[in-house]
Amino acid sequence: MRPTALLTRFKISAYLRSHRVVQPFVGLLAVMIILYSSRVALGQELPSYGDSAALLVPVFAWATRGLLDTEPDVQRLISVTAAGRPGREVAAGLAASALVSAGLAVLALVLPLAIGFRALPGTAVLLGGLALHVLSVLTGIALGALSSRPILPDAATSALTMLGGYVAVLLLSLAPVTWLTVPIISWMRAAGQDAFLSRSLPGLATVTVFWCALALFAYIRLRRTRP
Template sequence: MIALAVFRLAAYIRSHRVYQALLLTLAMVAIVYGSRAPRGAEVSVLTDGAVLLIPVLAWAARSLLDTEPDRQREMSAIQAGGRGKEVAAGLLAAFAACAGFAALGLAWALLLGVSQAPRSGLLASVLFLYGLSALSGTVLGALTSRAVLRSPAVSIMALILGFLVMLLVSASSLYWLTVPLIPWMRAANAGQLLDQIVPLTAVSLAWCLIGLAAYLWRRRGV
């Protein structure tokens, strides 16, 4: 499974699709961190970056999962020893790509976007949010990949609308139905991120697990 994940990640890079997500990531962080955040606003700005990265990461995950032709995917399932291992390898490769882009965005933010790094506890919370961002992007990208939505136009629209719905729902009292992006930002702005990181993480992971379950169900025999 690991070998197949590496193979799919390498194919994603060789196909040059990786540059789409790379350019989107660089453009996004260049805009968000065009000037250094003032002292005291570091956590808020870093959290905003984690939220805005999610659609870019979803695009990266979707592109990676769509790189391999359908017939090749079927052959990979046979060689890997079953559909489950092929699906797991694809998700692992997609998460690795998303984690790489998230790390790039965070590195840019810490080096060029803030006046100083947050204290250790808050920095750990921010790092955790970027990990959740990578996982959320992976799940959203998987749910809009070709194996789930055959039409490229529908797939792209679903990805964009999915992120917008995530924002709108998380801004309401029903935020627990999705990844609570707006509560992430509210907690960071209020200086309460460290205190609220556990419940926010629990809600985020719950949505990701439900999304992964839906993807796995859809991939049965596909």
């Protein structure tokens, strides 16, 4: 296997053995209980997925931050050396974060089908829910990476930055200009509108991917000076 793939598997294994995954898993369950304590009315399945995607951003950020913080600083330097290039270690960390967050997102998509919805929704709803949670995962990874220990060594500052960043994005996304930040509130609003996949999703996805790519670019650049 390639060094990046091996290192990705190593990081996921270390994260699972550390039991840090329990924390975002409990957070996800809390969100699921809040949203689906009563059955969702017929026709409201996609809006409920929109609410889920918006509320799970800090959960995915928490998972990313926890995974990137699992290795002690010395072990991380050893991983950089073993990978051959610093960029491989950074890529492995982001890939591992994406896989863990994707696993949590799958649970968020599947659990409502068993306990939350009155009837199995159609393909358009499932695709819309999948798209919304992909955007949520991207946002969570970007936020979690920028608040991880390689960037912010102090644990308290890191946690406050992660939560404060989420709140700031929420507040900014209340503005009528959707391109100002990741439009989390717009995800929720658009999910309740007709023709979400064809009319609203492309624009929301473009803005979200742009800001997440910018944040991840900043993370990668910062890791060049904070190995």
